[in-house]
Amino acid sequence: MSQVPPLRGSSYTPxxxxxxxxxxxxxxxxxxxxxxxxxxxxxxxxxxxxxxxxGDCFQNIGTEKQAKTKKxxxxxxxxxxxxxxxxxxxxxxxxxxxxxxxxxxxxxxxxSGDWFVVCFKDNDEKAKK
Numbered sequence: 001m002s003q004v005p006p007l008r009g010s011s012y013t014p015x016x017x018x019x020x021x022x023x024x025x026x027x028x029x030x031x032x033x034x035x036x037x038x039x040x041x042x043x044x045x046x047x048x049x050x051x052x053x054x055g056d057c058f059q060n061i062g063t064e065k066q067a068k069t070k071k072x073x074x075x076x077x078x079x080x081x082x083x084x085x086x087x088x089x090x091x092x093x094x095x096x097x098x099x100x101x102x103x104x105x106x107x108x109x110x111x112s113g114d115w116f117v118v119c120f121k122d123n124d125e126k127a128k129k
Contacts, residue, residue, distance in 0.1 A: 049107055056083045057123050067107055074125040085119040
């Protein structure tokens, strides 16, 4: 294998150039991986409240004032609440869940085309650590 002389005005050897190219390629791959992770990452922040049904369990991934639900298996340790009733035709008010036994809270949505009330309680089935 013949040695390639360094470029004029350059003091880099072919090995140094190859190593620098590999480092650059590695950095590009790491950056591409980070972009892919941030875009497609494991954090699904889409609200799933409108898809809940009686018997489903969920975790609030939003705030207390602006809840966002993530539907989970009831045995999941993060499934904090269990849906007792989902009423898509309800008049949305603070008394919508008053007739549902065991209710400890409710989620309501009105306005943007979807009108519903979700009555829920604490999930007793979640896995104990």
